[in-house]
Amino acid sequence: MASPKDEQSQPDGGDAAAYLDMPPERRAAAKAHxxxxxxxxxxxxxxLPFGAxxxxxxxxxxxxxxx
Amino acid sequence: MTDLAALSARSxxxxxxxxxxxxxxxxxxxxxxxxxxxxxTNCVMSLEEExxxxxxxxxxxxxxxxSAMGPLAGVPxxxxxxxxxxxxxxxxxxKLRSHRPATADSTAIARLKSAGALQIAALHLxxxxxxxxxxNYVLGHARNxxxxxxxxxxxxxxxxxxxxxxxxxxxxxxxxxxxxxxxxAACGVTSIKPTWGRVSRAGAMPLAPAxxxxxxxxxxxxxxxxxxxxLAGPDPRDPAATSVPVPDxxxxxxxxxxxxxxxxxxxxxxxxxPRVQKMVEEVAxxxxxxxxxxxxxxxxxxxxxxxxxxxxxxxxxxxxxxxxLRTRAGEYGPQVRARAEVGHFISSVDHLTALRARxxxxxxxxxxxxxxxxxAILPILADPLPTLAELDVSGGPQVQAAMGRVVKxxxxxxxxxxxxxxxxxxxxxxxxxxxQLVGRPYAEATLFAVGQAYQRVVPPEIARPLxx
Numbered sequence: 001m002a003s004p005k006d007e008q009s010q011p012d013g014g015d016a017a018a019y020l021d022m023p024p025e026r027r028a029a030a031k032a033h034x035x036x037x038x039x040x041x042x043x044x045x046x047x048l049p050f051g052a053x054x055x056x057x058x059x060x061x062x063x064x065x066x067x
Numbered sequence: 068m069t070d071l072a073a074l075s076a077r078s079x080x081x082x083x084x085x086x087x088x089x090x091x092x093x094x095x096x097x098x099x100x101x102x103x104x105x106x107x108t109n110c111v112m113s114l115e116e117e118x119x120x121x122x123x124x125x126x127x128x129x130x131x132x133x134s135a136m137g138p139l140a141g142v143p144x145x146x147x148x149x150x151x152x153x154x155x156x157x158x159x160x161x162k163l164r165s166h167r168p169a170t171a172d173s174t175a176i177a178r179l180k181s182a183g184a185l186q187i188a189a190l191h192l193x194x195x196x197x198x199x200x201x202x203n204y205v206l207g208h209a210r211n212x213x214x215x216x217x218x219x220x221x222x223x224x225x226x227x228x229x230x231x232x233x234x235x236x237x238x239x240x241x242x243x244x245x246x247x248x249x250x251x252a253a254c255g256v257t258s259i260k261p262t263w264g265r266v267s268r269a270g271a272m273p274l275a276p277a278x279x280x281x282x283x284x285x286x287x288x289x290x291x292x293x294x295x296x297x298l299a300g301p302d303p304r305d306p307a308a309t310s311v312p313v314p315d316x317x318x319x320x321x322x323x324x325x326x327x328x329x330x331x332x333x334x335x336x337x338x339x340x341p342r343v344q345k346m347v348e349e350v351a352x353x354x355x356x357x358x359x360x361x362x363x364x365x366x367x368x369x370x371x372x373x374x375x376x377x378x379x380x381x382x383x384x385x386x387x388x389x390x391x392l393r394t395r396a397g398e399y400g401p402q403v404r405a406r407a408e409v410g411h412f413i414s415s416v417d418h419l420t421a422l423r424a425r426x427x428x429x430x431x432x433x434x435x436x437x438x439x440x441x442x443a444i445l446p447i448l449a450d451p452l453p454t455l456a457e458l459d460v461s462g463g464p465q466v467q468a469a470m471g472r473v474v475k476x477x478x479x480x481x482x483x484x485x486x487x488x489x490x491x492x493x494x495x496x497x498x499x500x501x502x503q504l505v506g507r508p509y510a511e512a513t514l515f516a517v518g519q520a521y522q523r524v525v526p527p528e529i530a531r532p533l534x535x
Binding site for chain 1: 262263264307309311371374375377378381392393396405408409411412413414416417419420421422423424425426427429430433462464467484507508509
């Protein structure tokens with residue numbers, strides 16, 4: 001059985017990235033930064049159409065090349 | 068006697084072709100200047116003197132025989148030390164790296180070689196290209212050739228130093244969050260961050276592949292045009308390298324710029340230090356005098372873009388580094404280690420949300436920001452050129468905020484994938500800085516035409532330490 005340190009990150013839990021050897025203050029700063037960015041992600045997710053796809057970017061980029 | 072240091076790569080190639088100067092003479096001169104530049108700036112990772120001179124002798128022999136040569140035949144260049152070259156190990160600016168020599172050249176290096184260019188050195192970069200200031204806590208910081216107490220910008224620091232000093236006319240860099248534009252601005256030279264996918268990344272060290280862009284730093288805009296024409300185009304080794312046709316950028320350098328619309332987003336520019344705002348206004352004024360028409364434009368909310376690009380970059384970079392971080396973390400420098408850790412705290416859902424939103428944010432930018440503008444002007448650095456000491460935050464708690472301020476105006480553009488030309492401000496005897504011109508996708512030719520017109524008014528300079 002895998003130990004907690006071997007498990008994948010649980011970003012919203014207390015043991016996020018437990019496998020990384022980080023001092024508490026740096027861990028707290030990293031968590032706070034990720035939480036700040038997460039608020040934006042949640043806001044943007046509400047605006048996104050259900051069918052939004054990661055490949056839309058390449059399509060729009062190439063379409064944007066047209067005069 | 069021609070001052071070889073001041074020549075563009077294009078002019079030097081012509082002089083070599085016309086046998087006015089040999090490739091050996093040009094290479095010896097470049098190596099001499101690069102050694103002097105390194106003494107001042109710490110710009111070199113490895114000097115390849117014998118190899119370069121042998122290649123120069125071969126080029127001179129081929130020219131003497133009238134063999135067909137490429138557009139950069141015999142021209143000495145040097146590049147950021149993160150590109151694979153067959154049989155060599157790139158430093159990546161790091162102690163932690165592969166110890167196996169590359170089995171093939173990166174596509175960018177291979178294309179420059181096919182064009183006849185020589186490589187005299189591999190140049191300084193931030194550790195793993197993950198730093199915007201020129202600090203490198205494991206292999207030594209780079210210092211600015213205009214004032215060695217100041218930052219060079221990063222991560223393509225060595226290329227910018229060597230180009231600014233006149234050691235080489237041009238060299239490769241890369242840009243994930245500003246790494247071509249920041250050193251160009253800090254060292255007073257030009258750069259092109261092409262449209263994402265315009266140049267193959269095959270064989271280039273990955274930082275955050277969704278954003279990584281291969282590009283060039285040069286003193287002369289015409290050299291950006293020449294080299295991008297060589298580098299651009301599809302590549303079976305990089306599926307992101309698109310088949311959008313590559314124009315003849317050099318032929319279009321003199322395209323008319325009169326009537327082009329210059330977008331100015333005063334709200335975004337207003338977030339820079341007032342002295343930087345003044346610099347942007349000065350350059351905008353020059354462009355208007357050249358015939359561009361000033362118009363207002365509005366980017367999507369800048370802070371949102373800045374958050375979205377971090378949601379892409381941080382996990383992307385952390386994923387690349389996860390094995391090293393879990394097994395050999397102590398071999399990282401403190402700043403890269405602290406930055407690479409953060410991505411592990413971002414959820415995959417947030418990361419994917421930022422990637423899924425990327426198309427709609429680009430669509431919105433093209434529809435709104437570029438509705439009435441052909442190009443847009445923005446600062447590069449938010450502040451007048453900082454000192455190395457001011458930004459020596461190492462891996463401390465202020466690292467995200469301090470680095471965030473440095474890349475404030477550059478990394479959101481990577482999220483949009485748009486091409487960006489960096490131009491130096493008129494220095495007026497003071498420290499260098501720069502602005503960026505942002506174009507529509509694949510509109511590099513338009514950017515070059517504007518840059519070429521600008522350099523007729525604000526000519527390229529060679530960097531030497533300022534008095535006092």
